[in-house]
Amino acid sequence: MKIRRWTTVALSGAVLAATAACAPGTASKKNSADEQTGTVKVWLYDEANRAPKEKVVADVIAEFKAAHPKVDVQVSYIPTDAGPRAEKMKGAFNDPNSAPDVVEFGNTDLFGYAAAGGLADITADLASWTEGADLPQDLKDTTVVNGAQFGVPWWIGLRSLYYRTDVFTELGIKAPTSYAELVEAAKKVRAAKPDMLGIAVGGKYTYGGLPFVWAAGGDLAAQNNGAYKAAIDSPQSQAGVKAYTDLFAKDICPPEQCADLTGGKTVEAFAAGKAGMAILPNSSRSAVEAGAAKGKYAVVPLPGQTPGSIAPAFAGGNDLGVMKSSQHRTLAVDFLKVLAGKKYQLAMFDAMGNLPTLASARADVVAKDPFLKPFMDTLNAGTKFVPKDAAWAKIDAQAVVPTLFQKVVTGKADVSGASKEAADAMNAAFGGK
Known part of the structure; x- marks a missing residue:
């Protein structure tokens, strides 16, 4: 099978949110305009290998300019590293003259940007966009705050269960279809291969652990009358936390080896041939192919609690939005529609491996x-998302969820006590404390 190059930033909405999602100050009150000539400025994320992305964007610009011959498009590539990117966005929010018209951002950044008043409400602008109807509701909902749409999901990243086919075949194990089968398979691998982890899980791997919480019917927080309150300490959430932290056992993934593992470290462990299974994103494919596990693995959905069920995954990825200060609102939306349309979602998949958000485009790439x-x-089984509140940036930056996992894994607290502490920290953040 031909292996496509997969970009390593493919979950920036998930992995870069900790500091980048912090609201970059309050946007200037400069009124926006709707000029039909001039230059549309676009900010997109830089890449380790930008050339394939630039080629697709050049084609988008050519198509856009054919329809708008009196308009120029200026594209700038901004840092993906959290700190520099946050400073760049802060400057744009505080000085509209330096701001772009169209911007790419991590999908968990949206809430802080919207709360700061920096993004335009483009609900009405997208009402007549026919391709928008091809966007699944759960993905569209990730861009909606208080009933207003502030962006368009451009590409997504999801996690599933990678497993070693050679090891499973040798030991007569079938790919797990339930949590119980996952545990059984992990124990068999560890027993037969003491130098391998049954499954690589991480105490610092937020988006590897949350599917277990969601599969148990729990959640991070619940919204009531427009305000969020922590739900991580609910009985369902605690059951999910226990399901995940129970995997940190000597006969599966010993705490002394796994408590400090991050998502990136679990990728490294599986790629190096040191784990029988791991919960990894689609973007980890190139790393796995470059390691000892090359040609010896397959992927299945992470199973839920009951046989045949699928644990909900975090829908990471990036969005496209229009800045509220844009002086070219209609042109900006038009450019966004072209860039986010099926034709160029497929082109970005071919160039960068970015998974399309439009349903028909997803069918094409499969x-x-x-x-x-x-x-x-x-994805089709239904995804989950973080609380759509600017406070999530603070919660993420404070490592509230990883701290919860680690306290349980290391025996510093039980599930009940650790989840209560996590809930208190979340509620303080939601309350602006």
Whole structure:
């Protein structure tokens, strides 16, 4: 099977949110305009290998300019590293003259940007966009705050269960279809291969642990009358936390080896041949192919509690939005529609491996590359998201969820006590404390 190059920033909405999602101050009150000539300024994320992305964007610009011959497009590539990117956005919010018209951002950044008044409400602008109807509601909802849409999901990243086919075949293990089967398989691998982790899980791996919480019917927080309150200490959430932290056992993934593992470290462990299973994003494919596990793995959806069920995954990824200060609002929206349309979502997949958000485009990429089917099955089963509140940036930056996992894994607190502490920290953040 031909292996496409997969970008390593493919979950920036998930992995870069900790500091980048912090609201960059309050946007200037400069009134926006709707000029029909001039230059549309676009900010997109930089990449380790930008050339394929630039080529697709150049084609988008050519198509856009054919429809708007009196308009120029100026594209700038901004840092993906959290700190520099946050400073860049802060400057744009505080000085509209330096701001772009169209901007790419991590999907968990949206709430802080919207709360700061920096993004335009484009609900009405997208009402007549026919391709918008091809966007699944759960993904569209990640861009909606208080009934207003502030962006368009451009690409997504999902996690599924990678497993070693050679080891499973040798030991007569089938790919797990339930949590119980996952535990059983992990124990068999660890018992037969003491030098391997049954499954690589991490105490610092927020988005590896949350699917277990969601599969148990729990959640991070619940919204009531427009305000969020922590739900991580609910009985359902505690059951999910226990399901995840129970995997940190000597006969699966010993705490002394796994308590400090991050998502990136679990990728490294599996790629190096040191784990029988791991919960990894689609973007980890290139890393796995470059390691000892090359040609010896397959992927299935992460199973839920009951046989045949799929644990909900975090819908990471990036959005496109229009700045509220834009002086070219209609042109900005028009450019966004072209860039976010099916034609160029497919082109970005071919160039960068970015998974499309439009349903018909997803079907097309699975037909091209069957490797992606488990991720699409996971997506189609329904995804989950973080609280749509600017406070999530603070919660994430404070490592509230990883701290919860680590306290349980290391025996510093039981599930009840650790989840209560996490809930208190979340509620303080939601309350602006």
